[in-house]
Amino acid sequence: MCGIAGLIHRGKTGDVGREMTAMLKSLKHRGPDSTGYALYGKPHGKELVIRFKVAEQDEMSKGFKIHQQVKDRHNEVRRRLEEMDARIIDDAEATEYAYRLRIEFDGDLRRLANFIEDVEGAEILSIGHGLELIKDLGDADQVAGQYALNDFVGTHAIGHTRMATESDVDIRSAHPYWAYPFADVSVVHNGQLTSYWNGRRALERRGHRFVSNCDSELIAVYLADRMAQGATLEDAMKASIEELDGVFTYLVATSDSLGMAKDVMAAKPMVLYESDRFIALASEEVAIRSVFPHEINTFDPYEGEVRVWKS
Amino acid sequence: MAVTTKATEFGMHTEQLAGRSQQRFFRPEEEERFTYPQSFEVDFKKKAQFDAGPLSISEINLKLRELMSQGYGSIVMKNPGAKHSVAVGILNRLNLTIEGSLGYFGCGLLDGPNVHIKGRVGWSCAENMLAGTVVIDKNAGSTFGAALRGGDLVCKGDVGARMGIDQKGGTIIVGGRAGAFCGFMMQRGRMVILGNAGKNLGDSMYDGTIYVGGKIDGLGVDAVPAEMTDLDVQWLERKLKKYGLEAPKGAKNMQKICAGRQLWNYDNLEPAEKKLIL
Numbered sequence: 001m002c003g004i005a006g007l008i009h010r011g012k013t014g015d016v017g018r019e020m021t022a023m024l025k026s027l028k029h030r031g032p033d034s035t036g037y038a039l040y041g042k043p044h045g046k047e048l049v050i051r052f053k054v055a056e057q058d059e060m061s062k063g064f065k066i067h068q069q070v071k072d073r074h075n076e077v078r079r080r081l082e083e084m085d086a087r088i089i090d091d092a093e094a095t096e097y098a099y100r101l102r103i104e105f106d107g108d109l110r111r112l113a114n115f116i117e118d119v120e121g122a123e124i125l126s127i128g129h130g131l132e133l134i135k136d137l138g139d140a141d142q143v144a145g146q147y148a149l150n151d152f153v154g155t156h157a158i159g160h161t162r163m164a165t166e167s168d169v170d171i172r173s174a175h176p177y178w179a180y181p182f183a184d185v186s187v188v189h190n191g192q193l194t195s196y197w198n199g200r201r202a203l204e205r206r207g208h209r210f211v212s213n214c215d216s217e218l219i220a221v222y223l224a225d226r227m228a229q230g231a232t233l234e235d236a237m238k239a240s241i242e243e244l245d246g247v248f249t250y251l252v253a254t255s256d257s258l259g260m261a262k263d264v265m266a267a268k269p270m271v272l273y274e275s276d277r278f279i280a281l282a283s284e285e286v287a288i289r290s291v292f293p294h295e296i297n298t299f300d301p302y303e304g305e306v307r308v309w310k311s
Numbered sequence: 312m313a314v315t316t317k318a319t320e321f322g323m324h325t326e327q328l329a330g331r332s333q334q335r336f337f338r339p340e341e342e343e344r345f346t347y348p349q350s351f352e353v354d355f356k357k358k359a360q361f362d363a364g365p366l367s368i369s370e371i372n373l374k375l376r377e378l379m380s381q382g383y384g385s386i387v388m389k390n391p392g393a394k395h396s397v398a399v400g401i402l403n404r405l406n407l408t409i410e411g412s413l414g415y416f417g418c419g420l421l422d423g424p425n426v427h428i429k430g431r432v433g434w435s436c437a438e439n440m441l442a443g444t445v446v447i448d449k450n451a452g453s454t455f456g457a458a459l460r461g462g463d464l465v466c467k468g469d470v471g472a473r474m475g476i477d478q479k480g481g482t483i484i485v486g487g488r489a490g491a492f493c494g495f496m497m498q499r500g501r502m503v504i505l506g507n508a509g510k511n512l513g514d515s516m517y518d519g520t521i522y523v524g525g526k527i528d529g530l531g532v533d534a535v536p537a538e539m540t541d542l543d544v545q546w547l548e549r550k551l552k553k554y555g556l557e558a559p560k561g562a563k564n565m566q567k568i569c570a571g572r573q574l575w576n577y578d579n580l581e582p583a584e585k586k587l588i589l
Binding site: 295297 | 471
């Protein structure tokens with residue numbers, strides 16, 4: 001089933017971490033397996049934030065060597081970053097197996113990402129100037145507490161509560177998906193793409209790689225690929241309605257935008273609240289009401305509808 | 312006989328236009344023995360209100376049942392908070408006012424009450440309603456009035472996709488726009504859309520009538536335009552007036568859609584078999 005949520009503050013920053021936690025908590029019944037956030041803070045010049053993990057959560061309780069392996073893998077990632085002439089500004093341990101790095105880097109992002117992911121167990125969750133993508137097993141309270149997300153201040157965010165159907169219950173299969181290796185593009189999705197393998201093969205032939213077998217990742221890479229070819233976010237999303245087959249409602253975020261698309265069958269739910277200063281979307285109105293407890297005017301976007309908002 | 316003639320003039324071939332829907336499913340001798348286990352005798356003059364904000368879904372529905380069992384016939388529910396499955400399975404007369412919005416599956420399986428929702432409703436509102444009225448002041452989500460069997464279901468705002476899917480009776484009225492696939496596999500009843508209708512309207516409908524005041528994005532398979540009669544116009548004007556609504560270009564200028572009956576694959580069946588399927 002899965003639950004998705006998104007919010008954007010227009011022209012200002014807000015407590016997007018706390019707000020997204022509230023929304024995802026109220027969607028827990030749509031998927032208790034894992035919870036994920038893509039939070040967008042204010043970019044600091046050319047500085048990039050890398051969120052990555054070097055082990056799965058359940059690996060930490062297996063074997064005597066895993067703790068040393070995690071340290072070794074982390075050190076290897078640092079060494080490779082330095083080898084690629086990336087300057088590490090800050091290196092913080094988010095959990096025992098996940099890290100947040102701030103770096104300065106002017107080179108080829110795809111090459112950098114490939115080089116880091118070549119380290120055993122390493123998976124980059126996101127790279128971006130504003131984007132910080134965090135996902136882990138458990139509900140929103142657990143993940144927000146584990147990664148201290150409730151203090152995050154930013155402009156917009158998307159989030160996901162996952163009910164695993166066609167891939168494993170692990171961090172790799174959790175949403176949101178970063179559009180590897182395009183900075184600042186992330187996607188959450190509710191539904192199922194029936195054209196997944198055809199779409200994936202077409203994008204792989206264009207040189208893209210996929211880190212999971214989850215159909216939602218295809219949407220992220222598809223949109224980023226279109227935008228890299230010069231399309232606007234809105235145009236890329238409109239093309240996706242025609243070209244992606246299946247039932248889906250998805251949210252996409254870039255460094256300054258939040259977008260929503262619904263397939264032509266309108267088979268997956270989405271409720272929208274829109275005001276001059278704030279937009280909130282979710283699979284169910286209860287999620288929006290967790291941020292706005294009072295009565296508000298909401299509506300369902302229609303079939304084949306695409307909308308984009310700027311922060 | 313007169314009832315049958317009227318129904319035929321409406322473009323409907325099976326619906327009788329009077330009586331509570333439950334009467335259609337039981338023979339008179341069965342009906343006399345039949346009682347709903349949770350149906351209460353209430354007094355409309357006995358009034359109560361409660362705050363649903365701090366209550367869970369089960370607690371809200373139990374609170375309603377408790378008030379009805381005490382004879383309260385006019386109940387006001389405050390702060391429903393868009394919770395799901397609220398005010399379901401009410402099987403007796405009741406005036407219920409909900410001051411706020413409901414989530415999914417609100418007011419399902421009703422038989423008798425008059426419900427006024429002052430907010431919005433999520434997916435599948437009034438699903439399988441047998442009798443009564445549900446009036447929504449704002450918008451409604453998809454599958455609005457799915458498998459409706461009787462009563463009046465009115466949304467004064469816009470409605471999502473697949474409204475009245477598998478509708479088996481009753482009337483659905485929308486003040487604004489309706490999404491795609493409305494009236495899919497409709498079997499009986501009437502649907503009135505005062506604004507625009509999405510694509511595939513009335514797809515694979517067996518029977519029933521759809522009236523549209525605005526633009527239709529596309530008709531579904533076997534949904535065909537039909538001629539508006541004086542009876543249609545009178546009925547529409549009477550029904551819309553009852554809920555304070557008006558067709559933008561007048562009832563007589565609405566479009567009428569019926570089943571073309573080219574897809575009726577049941578014609579080879581015996582009447583008894585037909586009854587089982589429908």
